[in-house]
Amino acid sequence: MEFKNNKNNRRNFLKEAGITIGAGLFFMPLFQFFVSCEHQEPIEAKNKELIVDLNQYPALGEVGKFQKITENNIPIVIIRKSQTEFLVLSLICTHQGCEVDLPDINNTLNCFCHNSKFSVLDGSVINGPDDGSNISSLKKFENNFDSKTNQIKIIF
Numbered sequence: 001m002e003f004k005n006n007k008n009n010r011r012n013f014l015k016e017a018g019i020t021i022g023a024g025l026f027f028m029p030l031f032q033f034f035v036s037c038e039h040q041e042p043i044e045a046k047n048k049e050l051i052v053d054l055n056q057y058p059a060l061g062e063v064g065k066f067q068k069i070t071e072n073n074i075p076i077v078i079i080r081k082s083q084t085e086f087l088v089l090s091l092i093c094t095h096q097g098c099e100v101d102l103p104d105i106n107n108t109l110n111c112f113c114h115n116s117k118f119s120v121l122d123g124s125v126i127n128g129p130d131d132g133s134n135i136s137s138l139k140k141f142e143n144n145f146d147s148k149t150n151q152i153k154i155i156f
């Protein structure tokens with residue numbers, strides 16, 4: 001009797017182990033897919049609005065100043081271009097997804113992963129990466145400034 005129970009236990013164990021291994025073989029490629037995507041740009045919510053109250057960011061009170069914020073895991077920089085205009089750029093490098101540094105004294109946004117440089121004026125490429133590949137400008141986000149409320153609405 002006890003021998004039979006052991007046999008059944010062993011059979012159940014092998015059956016469950018087979019299911020576990022099978023599930024592992026099925027899900028492993030999915031897991032590898034997600035791990036290999038860690039340097040790609042995060043998936044963004046489309047048509048989502050972000051309201052930024054400038055009263056909370058005194059740096060943006062002056063033309064030429066900028067502020068970094070992170071929304072939906074996307075680091076962005078808001079740059080005040082005039083009393084009524086703002087430029088909002090993604091800080092995700094269009095080469096391989098590293099985070100680009102904030103504007104430096106030369107008015108460039110530098111990505112030190114492979115030395116790309118972008119213009120603070122419009123996010124365009126000044127210098128591409130070391131590997132010589134062509135890359136696109138930093139992503140620009142549409143925005144509207146409301147001077148009455150002193151808020152910017154950014155469209156993601």
Ligand code: FES
Nearest residue numbers: 093095096111114
């Ligand atoms: S990821 Fe920015 S230059 Fe390569």
